[in-house]
Amino acid sequence: MKKYVAECIGTCVLVVMGCGTAMLVGCDAMSGSGYLLTALAFGLTIVGMAYCIGNISGCHINPAVSLAVFLTGGMNLAQFIAYVIAQCLGGVVGSAILAGIFALGAVDDATGGFGANGLDGVSGNPIAGLIVEIVLTFIFVLTILGVTSPKAKHGSVGGLIIGLTLTLVHILGIGLTGTSVNPARSLGPAIFAAIGENTAPIISLWVFIVGPLVGAALAAFTYKFLDKE
Numbered sequence: 001m002k003k004y005v006a007e008c009i010g011t012c013v014l015v016v017m018g019c020g021t022a023m024l025v026g027c028d029a030m031s032g033s034g035y036l037l038t039a040l041a042f043g044l045t046i047v048g049m050a051y052c053i054g055n056i057s058g059c060h061i062n063p064a065v066s067l068a069v070f071l072t073g074g075m076n077l078a079q080f081i082a083y084v085i086a087q088c089l090g091g092v093v094g095s096a097i098l099a100g101i102f103a104l105g106a107v108d109d110a111t112g113g114f115g116a117n118g119l120d121g122v123s124g125n126p127i128a129g130l131i132v133e134i135v136l137t138f139i140f141v142l143t144i145l146g147v148t149s150p151k152a153k154h155g156s157v158g159g160l161i162i163g164l165t166l167t168l169v170h171i172l173g174i175g176l177t178g179t180s181v182n183p184a185r186s187l188g189p190a191i192f193a194a195i196g197e198n199t200a201p202i203i204s205l206w207v208f209i210v211g212p213l214v215g216a217a218l219a220a221f222t223y224k225f226l227d228k229e
Contacts (some may be wrong), residue, residue, distance in 0.1 A: 003057040004082050008090040010049045010061035011184050015094025019115025019189050023102060030143050035174055038115075043167030050159025058148075059159075062182040063087055063215035068141045072221035082155035085186035095188030099195075116189035116201035117178040117208045126207050129177050133211025134218070136169040137181040141219035149227065170176075180208035181215070 021041035025034035050059045058074075060066045062082045070080040095114055101107065122128035143165040147158045166181070173179030180186045186208035190201040 004086040006053040006057040006151065007061055007083055009088040011087045011090030012094040013221060014042065014045050015091050015185055015188055016043040016097050018185070020098050022115035023098060027178070034040055038174060039167045039170035042170050043163045046166050047159050047163030051161060051216050054159060054227055061087060063184055064137050064182060064212040065141060065144055067213055068145060068216040068220040071217060072145065072224055077127065090189055091184040091188035092191060093190040098194050110225055113193040113197045113198045114189035116193045117186045118201055119177060119204050121176040129207045130211045132173060132176045133180055133208060134215040136173050136179060136210040138219045139214025140165055140169050140181050141216045142223055143224040145219060170196065181212050183209040183212055
């Protein structure tokens with residue numbers, strides 16, 4: 001049970017810090033600062049959580065990561081399902097916290113959608129969005145599998161490597177899809193955006209569920225092939 005609580009908390013923190021930063025500063029690629037701050041917020045949160053709950057749950061805080069771990073034999077089906085439920089719950093709770101902060105504090109949401117993902121950067125094309133999410137998730141999850149492999153010799157810097165990789169994929173992906181690579185991170189903001197009568201994120205939510213899961217599965221199969229003796 002402690003593992004699932006840790007996953008819920010970690011995902012909640014990721015949404016609060018990452019999506020909260022996006023809500024506050026915006027993600028305009030033309031100005032650049034908000035764009036980079038948001039990428040760093042997501043990456044640095046992963047670094048912090050990796051050293052905080054990594055020894056408890058492995059710090060997946062992402063159904064795509066859990067899927068890859070499951071496919072590579074690192075957990076059983078029941079554990080995978082429980083992890084995903086905990087992560088999705090954390091994403092919703094994180095969005096609820098942001099709703100309270102921004103509503104009660106009368107703070108403007110620069111993005112207008114709780115930091116939700118969208119397809120504006122790919123001209124509304126869901127296929128292009130899927131390709132972006134599959135590729136970015138593949139890169140991110142493949143890195144995680146390599147860093148956390150028993151053969152890896154990264155020692156205590158593994159969490160930093162993973163966090164920097166998440167920052168990297170955000171630098172490319174924010175201007176295209178807002179960068180999900182994490183269905184739980186996309187779920188909560190989409191729900192609360194819909195409550196606020198912005199239905200676009202909930203309509204395109206399937207892209208940010210299917211894309212990351214496909215990318216993670218491809219990364220798992222690729223790593224198993226590359227790692228085979």
